[in-house]
Amino acid sequence: MLPRHPRSAGRARIQLLRQAFEWQIPDESTEIAMLLLSELVSNACRHPRVPRDRLIGVGLLLPTLTTLRVEVTDAAPDLPALRHAAPDDESGRGLALVDALATTWGAHPRGPGYLGKVVWFELALLSPARVASDKLRRRAGLG
Secondary structure, three states, X not given: OEOOOOOHHHHHHHHHHHHHHHHOOOHHHHHHHHHHHHHHHHHHHHOOOOOOOOOEXXXXXXXXXXXXXXXXXEOOOOOOOOOOOOOOOOOOOXXXXXXXXXXXXXXXXXXXXXXXXXXXXXXXXXXXXXXOOHHHHHHOOOO
């Protein structure tokens, strides 16, 4: 869990980088995933109308050896909407970037008993992850 603070995007990128190394995800795919994760965490820090002390969650999943799924949770109930920013707008391009680079993405309310939402993306890996051991395969949900 991360605080709603501008530095949280960097902390989330480090978490993703470590996991990508462990799962042996290709570097190019890792860089794209880090960019998109930064956008989602930044949005979760800036936009929710909830108390500052609410935390942001980051989930990293490897549902198959060729797909990385990244989830960001926050306590705000409003689902994000894709905007079209004008050339001189200072913001509004984050989800457009996610939409352009991710294989698929979406958002949904969190499960029963939880406040907020989950915003996620999936990224088709440029080459398969090489999860080295049976233990790692189980942690990644692959075996």
